[in-house]
Each structure stands twice: as C-alpha cells, then as structure tokens.
Amino acid sequence: MKKFIAIFLSALLLFSLAACGEDSGTTTFPNVTEGTTEENTTNAQNENLNAEDIPDNMTSPDGKYEIAFVTDVGSLKDESFNEGTWNGIKLFAAENKLTYKYYQPAGKNQATDEDRYEAMKTAATSGAKVVVCAGFLQKEALLKAAEEFKDVKFIFIDGTVIYEDGDENTSPLENVAAVDFHEEESGYLAGYAAVMNGYTKLGFTGGGGGTNPPCSRFGYGYVQGINDAAKEKNITADVNFSWEYGASFSQSAELQTMLSGWYANGTEVIFCCGGAMCLSAFAAASANDGAVIGVDVDQSKKSDTVVTSALKGISQSAIFILDKVYSDEWDEVSGKLTTLGAEEDAVGLPTENWKLENFSVSDYKKLYEKLKEGEIEVDRDYETGLNDENFENVKLNII
Amino acid sequence: MSFLIQQTIIYTIPLLIVALAGIFAERSGVINLALEGTMIFGAFIGVLFINISQANGWFQKENAQLLLILTMAVSAFFGALFSLLLSFAAVNMKANQTISGTALNMLSPALTLFFISVITNQNVLSMYEGDAASWFMLKRSDFGFEATESLNFFESTFLIRNYLTTYICIAIYIILSVILYRTKFGLRLRSCGENPHASDSLGINVKKMRYIGTTISGALAGMGGFVFSLTTANASATGDVAGFGFLALAVMIFGNWNPISVAGAAFLFGLFKCIAAAYATIDINGDGVFTLAQLGISTNLYRMLPYVITLVVLAFTSKHSRAPKAEGIPYDKSKR
Numbered sequence: 001m002k003k004f005i006a007i008f009l010s011a012l013l014l015f016s017l018a019a020c021g022e023d024s025g026t027t028t029f030p031n032v033t034e035g036t037t038e039e040n041t042t043n044a045q046n047e048n049l050n051a052e053d054i055p056d057n058m059t060s061p062d063g064k065y066e067i068a069f070v071t072d073v074g075s076l077k078d079e080s081f082n083e084g085t086w087n088g089i090k091l092f093a094a095e096n097k098l099t100y101k102y103y104q105p106a107g108k109n110q111a112t113d114e115d116r117y118e119a120m121k122t123a124a125t126s127g128a129k130v131v132v133c134a135g136f137l138q139k140e141a142l143l144k145a146a147e148e149f150k151d152v153k154f155i156f157i158d159g160t161v162i163y164e165d166g167d168e169n170t171s172p173l174e175n176v177a178a179v180d181f182h183e184e185e186s187g188y189l190a191g192y193a194a195v196m197n198g199y200t201k202l203g204f205t206g207g208g209g210g211t212n213p214p215c216s217r218f219g220y221g222y223v224q225g226i227n228d229a230a231k232e233k234n235i236t237a238d239v240n241f242s243w244e245y246g247a248s249f250s251q252s253a254e255l256q257t258m259l260s261g262w263y264a265n266g267t268e269v270i271f272c273c274g275g276a277m278c279l280s281a282f283a284a285a286s287a288n289d290g291a292v293i294g295v296d297v298d299q300s301k302k303s304d305t306v307v308t309s310a311l312k313g314i315s316q317s318a319i320f321i322l323d324k325v326y327s328d329e330w331d332e333v334s335g336k337l338t339t340l341g342a343e344e345d346a347v348g349l350p351t352e353n354w355k356l357e358n359f360s361v362s363d364y365k366k367l368y369e370k371l372k373e374g375e376i377e378v379d380r381d382y383e384t385g386l387n388d389e390n391f392e393n394v395k396l397n398i399i
Numbered sequence: 400m401s402f403l404i405q406q407t408i409i410y411t412i413p414l415l416i417v418a419l420a421g422i423f424a425e426r427s428g429v430i431n432l433a434l435e436g437t438m439i440f441g442a443f444i445g446v447l448f449i450n451i452s453q454a455n456g457w458f459q460k461e462n463a464q465l466l467l468i469l470t471m472a473v474s475a476f477f478g479a480l481f482s483l484l485l486s487f488a489a490v491n492m493k494a495n496q497t498i499s500g501t502a503l504n505m506l507s508p509a510l511t512l513f514f515i516s517v518i519t520n521q522n523v524l525s526m527y528e529g530d531a532a533s534w535f536m537l538k539r540s541d542f543g544f545e546a547t548e549s550l551n552f553f554e555s556t557f558l559i560r561n562y563l564t565t566y567i568c569i570a571i572y573i574i575l576s577v578i579l580y581r582t583k584f585g586l587r588l589r590s591c592g593e594n595p596h597a598s599d600s601l602g603i604n605v606k607k608m609r610y611i612g613t614t615i616s617g618a619l620a621g622m623g624g625f626v627f628s629l630t631t632a633n634a635s636a637t638g639d640v641a642g643f644g645f646l647a648l649a650v651m652i653f654g655n656w657n658p659i660s661v662a663g664a665a666f667l668f669g670l671f672k673c674i675a676a677a678y679a680t681i682d683i684n685g686d687g688v689f690t691l692a693q694l695g696i697s698t699n700l701y702r703m704l705p706y707v708i709t710l711v712v713l714a715f716t717s718k719h720s721r722a723p724k725a726e727g728i729p730y731d732k733s734k735r
Contacts, residue, residue: 286536
C-alpha cells in the first residue's frame with residue numbers, strides 16, 4: 001500500500017508539473033474551434049474562388065513549391081487560425097498559378113522550436129520562395145531559419161519584427177515581414193455593439209493570463225467600446241474582466257463555474273477570447289440563458305448562444321503580404337511590422353446571421369466607417385490602458 | 400445558495416461515481432490506477448456516440464434525455480471493455496497492477512486524441528449540433544412549470560438546471576453500495592480483496608470475482624468520464640479529464656474505501672472546488688452581498704483550498720485508514 005501511495009503521489013506530482021509546463025509554454029494564439037474564413041470582408045480576390053474547393057495537396061511538376069506554410073501548434077484544419085491562413089495562401093496561389101505546400105512541424109501539439117525550424121528548413125530546401133509562418137510561437141525558429149536562408153522571404157503572421165541575433169539593437173532581418181492586427185478595433189466594435197443592443201452587464205474572459213498581446217488587445221478594445229457606447233446612452237455598464245483559468249487556452253470546469261456565477265448574478269453577455277475556452281463559455285451561457293461574443297472567426301455556427309463575433313482577417317493578411325511579395329513591393333513590408341485593422345477591412349463583426357436586435361447592420365456599418373476614417377480612435381496600449389479610472393461609464397471589476 | 404449547490408453537484412458527481420469505481424476494483428483486490436484513462440476513453444466514446452446519433456438524425460431534441468441515458472450505457476460498456484485490458488494484465492498475467500494501470504493511463508489519451516484527429520482533423524470532438532445544456536439540461540418545461548412561475552428552493556435547486564445523469568449516478572451509487580456491503584455477492588467480492596486464499600478455499604472463484612470487480616469499475620469510470628465531459632466541457636472530448644481520475648483515487652483513500660465516507664469526501668472536495676472557482680459571485684444568505692469576495696483574500700488562496708483541506712483532513716484521518724489487505728497482490732494459488 002505504501003508503494004502504491006508513493007507511486008500515486010509521484011504521478012500526481014508529475015501531472016501538476018506537466019500542467020505548469022503547459023501553462024508557460026502556451027503563449028499561443030487563440031485557436032478557436034469553429035468557424036469558416038470570413039466572407040464579409042471585401043477582398044476582390046476571393047469572390048469567385050472558394051478556398052474549400054482548392055486541394056490542400058498539389059503536385060508540382062518540378063518538385064519545387066514556391067509558397068510554403070508552416071503551422072505552429074495544432075493541426076492545419078483547426079477551423080481557425082491555421083486554416084484561415086492556409087485558405088488565404090491557397091486562394092492567392094490558385095489565383096496566380098503558383099505552387100504551394102504546407103509543413104506541419106513534427107510533434108504537432110508539443111512541437112518545439114527545433115521541430116518548427118526543421119519544418120522551415122525543409123520548406124526552404126524544397127524550393128520555397130516565400131515561407132508563411134503562422135503564430136507567435138514561431139519566433140525562435142524563425143530567427144534561426146531566416147538568418148540561414150537569406151534568399152527566402154518569411155512572413156510572420158501575428159508576429160513581431162525579427163532582429164539579427166534576436167538582439168533589438170541590431171538591424172531587423174530584411175527577409176522577414178511581420179503582420180499583426182488591430183484586435184482592439186475588433187474588440188471595440190463588439191463592445192460598442194453589445195451595449196448599443198441593450199446589454200448593461202457584460203463580461204470578458206481571456207486566455208493567456210493577460211500576457212498574450214492579441215487577447216489583451218481584444219479585451220482592452222472591448223472595454224473602450226463599452227465605455228463609449230455607455231457614454232452615448234448615458235448609462236454605466238458593469239464589466240467583469242478576468243484572465244483566470246485561461247492560461248492554457250483550454251476549457252475547464254473551474255472556468256465554467258466562474259462564468260456560470262457571473263451569469264447567475266446578472267451578467268448578460270460574455271466576450272470569450274481564448275481558443276477552446278469558448279466551450280466553457282458556451283456551456284455556462286446555455287445553462288443560464290446568457291449570450292456569448294465569439295472571437296477571431298464567426299462562431300455563431302458553433303453555438304446558439306453566440307450573438308456576434310469579434311473577427312480578425314487572418315486569410316486577408318496572408319493575401320495582403322503575398323501580394324506585396326509578387327508585385328515587387330516587398331520593401332514596403334520587409335523588416336517591419338505591418339498592422340492590419342479596419343482601414344484594410346481586416347477586423348470587424350460578421351454581418352451575416354446578424355442577431356443583435358437593437359443595433360442593426362446599418363448602424364454597424366456607420367460605426368465601421370467612422371472607425372475606418374479615423375473619427376474613432378481606439379487605444380492599443382493595453383499595458384497602461386486597462387485601469388479603472390480611464391473609464392467613466394464602466395464599472396470595471398477585474399477578477 | 401442554489402447556485403452553490405448546483406455547481407457543487409457538477410464537481411461531486413463524477414468524483415463520486417469514479418471513486419466508487421475505485422472501490423469496486425480495490426475491494427476485489429485489483430488496484431485500478433487506470434481510472435483516469437478509463438474516464439478519458441469513456442468521455443470520448445460518449446461524445447462520439449452523441450455526435451454520430453445527431454449526425455444521422457437518430458434522436459431529435461425532444462428525445463434528448465433518452466439519448467443521454469443510452470449514451471451513459473454506451474460509455475459504461477466501452478469503459479468496461481477498456482478495463483478488460485487491465486483485468487487481463489493484472490489477473491491472468493499477474494502483472495504489476497500499478498504499472499499496467501499507468502500504461503493504460505498513457506495509452507488512453509494518446510489513443511483518443513489519435514481517433515479525434517482522424518475523425519475531426521483537429522484536437523477536440525464536440526457535439527454535432529447544439530450545446531450540452533440546451534439539449535440535456537432539465538428545464539422548467541420538462542416539469543411543466545410556466546416560465547414566470549416562481550419556484551420554491553427545492554424545485555429551483557434540485558429539479559431545474561440539473562442533469563438527469565446526476566440522479567442516475569446517485570441511484571447507481573446507492574444500489575451498488577448496498578450490493579457491495581449487504582449481499583452475499585458483495586461479501587464474496589470483498590473477501591477476494593482481503594484474503595483471496597481463504598476465499599478460494601471456500602470455493603469462490605477469485606479470478607472471476609476480480610474480473611467482475613474490475614469490469615464494474617471500468618463501467619463506472621467510463622460513465623463518470625462521460626458525465627464529466629457532459630457537465631463541465633459542453634459535451635466535448637479533448638483526451639483530458641483534468642486529473643479527475645486521480646482526484647477520485649484521492650477521494651477514495653480519503654473516504655477510507657467506504658461508500659458513505661467517500662460520498663462525504665467527494666462532496667467536501669466538490670464544494671471547495673466550487674468555492675475556489677466562483678467565490679466572487681457566491682451569495683451565501685441571499686442578501687446580495689458577496690461575502691467571500693469582500694474578505695479581500697487572494698484568489699490563489701481560494702484555489703489552494705480544496706487541496707489544502709484534503710491534506711489536512713488526510714493528515715488527521717489517515718491513521719485509521721485501512722486499505723483492502725490483498726489489493727495490488729496478484730493472486731497465486733501456489734503461494735500461501
């Protein structure tokens with residue numbers, strides 16, 4: 001029996017250690033489990049073609065593949081981040097008759113920097129001219145690969161500028177273009193629309209424990225949107241704001257209990273920003289007749305509780321940069337970070353299956369125009385911005 | 400208050416039923432360390448069954464409760480099937496039970512994740528349509544209450560917003576506990592976990608009894624896994640049950656292999672888990688004041704609570720803890 005207890009305890013220890021490791025390792029991008037690539041954004045290129053109809057695997061006559069795609073963690077068909085990027089690549093490649101191929105690092109969910117580097121290396125040696133790398137986690141691998149293969153262009157989606165030797169004082173690598181998004185604008189639209197629709201008690205639950213930049217920007221923009229709308233309606237909105245139980249972007253009983261508690265105490269809508277965390281939010285909302293705001297892609301197909309989703313145009317971003325590559329405008333994006341937002345139609349809310357009753361699509365379009373023309377400015381600096389005193393019409397309750 | 404009770408039930412029920420699974424195996428003399436793995440497998444099978452049924456239109460939303468009961472049976476069946484691997488290793492091959500259990504714990508998440516990615520091309524399998532709560536949760540209309548009718552405490556706590564699984568699991572728990580402690584069969588099963596040689600000398604087939612014990616254990620754990628994914632993960636399978644299988648083992652030891660104490664232990668653990676997650680919105684006496692949140696204690700302390708309480712209680716009670724004597728020892732006729 002003693003032996004059994006000892007083994008049991010060590011198993012428990014092992015488990016908790018594994019759990020810790022996962023927490024710190026997953027500063028990944030939210031992998032939302034449902035949704036298709038956005039169809040609402042106006043990109044002339046994908047009007048006639050449907051990404052679903054383009055095969056994932058193609059055979060190049062000379063065995064070389066010009067455009068390569070490397071995933072970070074998760075599978076190619078995650079119906080979200082990777083798939084969105086991949087659809088963009090396929091559309092662009094089909095449009096321009098280019099060869100393309102995807103590379104999934106070995107180890108899949110547990111892929112290491114080494115695995116990702118190997119995938120990039122394979123891509124580069126298989127004749128890739130452009131390697132698209134999706135996800136913040138690729139940074140270390142990308143640094144190594146980009147320094148080694150100077151002739152290959154790398155596109156770092158949801159990334160940052162890559163400097164020589166990883167030292168920010170040196171010059172940035174000219175063969176890397178980084179793209180990220182104005183998530184705060186998307187969050188702003190969602191928050192504004194929710195309050196205008198009549199919600200006064202709102203919630204936000206995010207992944208990454210407050211250290212994941214995209215999630216943080218979504219959250220900060222959301223609160224700003226709520227504040228502006230509440231000011232307009234001359235009311236005070238209550239917002240529960242939490243990073244609890246989201247560190248690993250996964251669903252959990254604890255998260256569901258916490259959110260159920262919010263709903264049971266009057267919260268009407270919760271913006272859930274963090275991959276599979278949405279499963280907990282859907283369950284809590286469905287049990288308490290609450291509503292959920294989805295993230296990244298239109299999640300309304302996944303659950304009836306989703307009233308709207310804060311989108312970001314992942315596939316558009318891939319097309320945007322690839323277009324620069326092939327129209328000899330690479331200099332415009334090389335070695336720096338391009339941030340896509342409302343101006344490029346890369347963020348927004350899905351206008352199909354509109355569910356908000358008191359805030360119509362035309363209201364939304366008016367708001368979007370204002371955002372586009374810079375009439376509304378959304379602050380991006382979440383580190384200093386999320387402070388109770390900054391919001392006159394929001395009672396921010398950080399949990 | 401009814402919120403607190405309902406959420407506690409969500410944590411308690413899987414722990415309860417899986418701890419009972421542990422009792423059955425250990426009382427028959429086999430350490431079932433594979434509870435976690437069996438739960439994962441059961442959860443996967445249950446969700447897969449719901450998914451397939453919905454996709455093929457076998458069940459409509461009106462018959463959701465029927466589907467629920469059937470799914471419980473299916474996941475129990477496959478849980479039992481899965482545990483046969485353990486029985487075979489532990490009873491027939493006389494392998495070390497701790498190691499074979501650990502092997503199954505490693506096998507199960509890998510196997511389920513493999514199947515999930517084959518089926519869905521991603522790493523989560525969920526329902527084909529709808530949400531778990533909108534399909535399976537008991538609602539006002541199921542009891543004929545009007546939408547505006549005010550309900551008394553009992554009705555609003557134990558009838559609406561619960562899952563049928565809760566009551567089925569409690570019923571199973573009581574029935575099986577009675578069988579284990581108040582019937583001839585139960586006595587024979589327990590004797591195999593205490594002194595199998597004596598049982599054998601009295602004509603009890605020890606191998607058969609241990610097979611039965613482990614199989615019941617597997618069935619309960621499989622069912623518990625499904626209940627867990629239904630009530631806490633929106634009926635989705637991810638190859639993970641958040642360590643509830645191991646927690647259930649702890650609850651079983653904590654409850655001294657005795658159903659009544661185990662039920663208490665599961666409830667205590669569930670209660671503190673619930674307080675830890677929802678302390679900020681718990682209104683104990685219904686006056687609109689969130690007492691626990693206003694104490695100003697750090698969240699981390701609340702999150703530690705379930706584990707600290709378990710440690711403390713174990714420290715005081717483990718002296719009297721008495722495991723079945725022959726558990727973990729493969730039965731060998733020639734040894735005496």
